[in-house]
Amino acid sequence: MSIFVNKHSKVLCQGITGTQATFHIRRSLDYGTPVVGGVTPGKGGEIHLGLPVFNTVKEAKKETGANASVMYVPAPYVKSAVKEAVEAELDLVVCIADGVPVKDMLEINHMLSGSKTKFIGPNTPGIITPGEARLGIFPENIHTPGSIGIVSRSSTLTYEAVIETAEAGFGQSTVLGLGDDMLIGVDFVETLKRFHEDDATKAIIVLGRLGGTFEEVGAEFYKSLENKKPVIAFVAGNAIPFGHKMGYAGDVITKGYISTQDKKDIMQDAGMIVVDNINDISIELAKLA
Amino acid sequence: MNIHEYQAKKILQQYGIRIPKGGVAYTPNEAKRIAAKASRSGPWVLKAQIQSGARQKGYFLEKSAGPRGGIRLIKSRRDILRNAEQMLGSTLVTIQTGPEGKPVSRLYVEEFSKIARIFYAGIAIDRVNSALVLLVASIKNESITNIAFNHPDKILKINLDIEGDTKPEQVKQVMDFLKLPPKSARSLEILINGLHRAFIDYDASMIEINPVGVLKNGELVAVDAKISFDDNALFRHPEIAALRDDCEVSERELQAAKYKFDYREFNGSIGCIVNGDGLALAVMDMLRVKNLDTACFLNVKGGVDKDKIASGIKIIMTNPRVEGILINILGGFLRCNLIADGIIAAASEVGLNVPLVVRFEGTNKEDAREILDKSKLPIILADTMEEAVAKLAEAMEEVD
Numbered sequence: 001m002s003i004f005v006n007k008h009s010k011v012l013c014q015g016i017t018g019t020q021a022t023f024h025i026r027r028s029l030d031y032g033t034p035v036v037g038g039v040t041p042g043k044g045g046e047i048h049l050g051l052p053v054f055n056t057v058k059e060a061k062k063e064t065g066a067n068a069s070v071m072y073v074p075a076p077y078v079k080s081a082v083k084e085a086v087e088a089e090l091d092l093v094v095c096i097a098d099g100v101p102v103k104d105m106l107e108i109n110h111m112l113s114g115s116k117t118k119f120i121g122p123n124t125p126g127i128i129t130p131g132e133a134r135l136g137i138f139p140e141n142i143h144t145p146g147s148i149g150i151v152s153r154s155s156t157l158t159y160e161a162v163i164e165t166a167e168a169g170f171g172q173s174t175v176l177g178l179g180d181d182m183l184i185g186v187d188f189v190e191t192l193k194r195f196h197e198d199d200a201t202k203a204i205i206v207l208g209r210l211g212g213t214f215e216e217v218g219a220e221f222y223k224s225l226e227n228k229k230p231v232i233a234f235v236a237g238n239a240i241p242f243g244h245k246m247g248y249a250g251d252v253i254t255k256g257y258i259s260t261q262d263k264k265d266i267m268q269d270a271g272m273i274v275v276d277n278i279n280d281i282s283i284e285l286a287k288l289a
Numbered sequence: 290m291n292i293h294e295y296q297a298k299k300i301l302q303q304y305g306i307r308i309p310k311g312g313v314a315y316t317p318n319e320a321k322r323i324a325a326k327a328s329r330s331g332p333w334v335l336k337a338q339i340q341s342g343a344r345q346k347g348y349f350l351e352k353s354a355g356p357r358g359g360i361r362l363i364k365s366r367r368d369i370l371r372n373a374e375q376m377l378g379s380t381l382v383t384i385q386t387g388p389e390g391k392p393v394s395r396l397y398v399e400e401f402s403k404i405a406r407i408f409y410a411g412i413a414i415d416r417v418n419s420a421l422v423l424l425v426a427s428i429k430n431e432s433i434t435n436i437a438f439n440h441p442d443k444i445l446k447i448n449l450d451i452e453g454d455t456k457p458e459q460v461k462q463v464m465d466f467l468k469l470p471p472k473s474a475r476s477l478e479i480l481i482n483g484l485h486r487a488f489i490d491y492d493a494s495m496i497e498i499n500p501v502g503v504l505k506n507g508e509l510v511a512v513d514a515k516i517s518f519d520d521n522a523l524f525r526h527p528e529i530a531a532l533r534d535d536c537e538v539s540e541r542e543l544q545a546a547k548y549k550f551d552y553r554e555f556n557g558s559i560g561c562i563v564n565g566d567g568l569a570l571a572v573m574d575m576l577r578v579k580n581l582d583t584a585c586f587l588n589v590k591g592g593v594d595k596d597k598i599a600s601g602i603k604i605i606m607t608n609p610r611v612e613g614i615l616i617n618i619l620g621g622f623l624r625c626n627l628i629a630d631g632i633i634a635a636a637s638e639v640g641l642n643v644p645l646v647v648r649f650e651g652t653n654k655e656d657a658r659e660i661l662d663k664s665k666l667p668i669i670l671a672d673t674m675e676e677a678v679a680k681l682a683e684a685m686e687e688v689d
Contacts, residue, residue, distance in 0.1 A: 076524065101521045142650075159619040163673075180565070241556075249517070250414050255415075256437050
């Protein structure tokens with residue numbers, strides 16, 4: 001079992017004929033990911049990486065039965081690509097691009113609310129269910145199938161957490177990056193909910209960071225759960241001085257200033273095991289064994 | 290990206306928002322001329338155009354600039370020239386600029402607006418709810434940041450649609466919250482709709498009128514204005530991108546931006562090169578535990594070539610604050626061997642005079658380690674992030 005994607009998924013690649021898409025889809029195919037086709041407007045009818053290419057997502061879905069998409073389209077085109085995926089009623093869209101304009105994300109999230117499509121990203125390494133499916137740019141060789149779910153707001157810290165699980169002798173059920181941008185799609189709440197519904201996931205690693213209040217909202221949700229799976233949490237950003245221009249100035253005025261320590265306190269209060277050092281995750285995991 | 294007050298005011302004026310009469314001056318004589326046009330008998334306000342808040346409470350580094358701050362109320366005509374001379378070309382320090390301050394190359398010269406009361410109005414993005422929020426608060430002596438921090442309930446927050454105008458009932462809500470007189474109604478409607486439309490039209494990430502002044506006749510005037518734009522949307526607004534003021538960014542930041550790297554400076558002594566924002570934060574946290582503070586970090590993100598990496602590394606190596614370097618790369622997109630090649634290219638060009646610890650993980654890490662080994666450069670290799678930080682701390686002590 002897993003969340004969002006597994007070996008039974010039928011994955012499309014939007015923008016499949018691009019350089020990055022070609023590099024990563026080839027790797028994903030080698031990994032065994034069930035990729036069934038690709039979409040590049042104007043290149044319908046071609047075969048790329050042994051896969052059929054379609055002009056539209058709708059057409060691709062009709063021909064292949066696809067239910068998920070990983071898009072490698074450049075930031076300015078993300079909005080229209082998501083629109084297509086939402087209209088074709090795909091279950092999942094994973095968006096790797098960084099630099100998607102904030103206004104486009106506002107419109108994308110507006111489009112998504114009330115649709116059946118879930119959107120992971122943007123600016124994410126994607127999602128991987130080890131041994132089954134890789135949608136994105138994860139270095140697949142560090143992953144092994146197992147029982148730890150990992151969800152992160154930071155791309156590279158995700159890899160660090162994967163290495164930690166291996167260190168403690170565990171594998172991963174599903175690993176996903178929520179994305180590093182100002183606005184994101186799928187959040188901690190949605191992910192924690194799914195990890196709790198997934199039998200294969202025995203414990204969860206949550207990686208947060210300074211900025212926004214995504215961790216707090218996730219912690220509130222976790223607090224409300226009756227049967228909690230253990231969550232080990234880390235939040236990066238202790239060393240950033242107050243008032244430094246890093247981060248979004250609007251956070252302060254919309255939510256009041258929230259420090260990394262505040263986040264950690266809220267998460268601890270919700271029942272999560274909070275570590276101060278990311279390399280302590282393996283120690284806490286070992287205790288769970 | 291930020292722009293100057295006078296540029297922001299000009300944009301807001303397009304939407305019918307009233308701004309005080311005035312103009313921008315690059316020389317004292319220009320200041321005098323604009324002042325005469327703005328108001329016959331004064332008073333006037335001279336405002337240093339640097340991209341920072343709290344300019345009034347700031348001070349100039351140069352004694353010749355006099356003891357007054359970056360915003361000066363001028364009552365007599367002959368004082369305009371003298372004050373403009375003092376301010377132009379001097380360096381203004383505020384709580385936001387850091388101790389080095391920012392050079393003042395232009396002034397905004399305005400008529401002084403007699404105002405009965407002031408309030409804050411702005412639009413920002415509520416990240417968790419993925420919404421535009423209109424923020425309004427009465428301001429007396431406290432700054433808006435302090436109000437947000439200490440009495441968040443004193444800020445009215447209203448979600449706005451991403452299309453169309455602000456709804457009349459929302460404008461009414463603001464009227465009631467601020468207890469504005471009925472004669473301000475029309476002016477408030479223009480102000481809020483103007484903010485709203487400007488935000489959408491220009492892909493802003495934040496707009497603030499801080500403060501809005503209420504004139505005796507009830508009309509509202511933007512006494513100050515600040516607009517931040519979404520860097521990722523500047524491709525849609527070349528006219529805004531052209532307003533970028535390179536004086537506002539350090540030379541090294543400019544260099545990094547050229548290669549689309551993210552570069553930040555702090556007050557410590559360690560230079561970090563990473564490939565991720567969160568990773569940068571985590572490394573900084575770990576350094577702090579070892580009593581090491583960060584001088585700067587460079588996030589090289591993904592998909593780069595050897596030459597770009599070398600240029601990025603050079604930015605760090607040539608920062609005079611840097612007494613030790615930590616490179617922590619977790620290759621996904623980014624192949625570690627490219628970084629290794631980049632390190633060697635940069636070191637051979639600018640030399641390596643400080644301890645350098647490198648930790649690679651992920652795509653092509655073995656190749657990368659081999660490249661560094663073969664180079665015979667005094668580079669310390671580490672397997673984990675924790676080990677890298679520990680080894681750097683050790684090496685720094687040896688240097689001392």
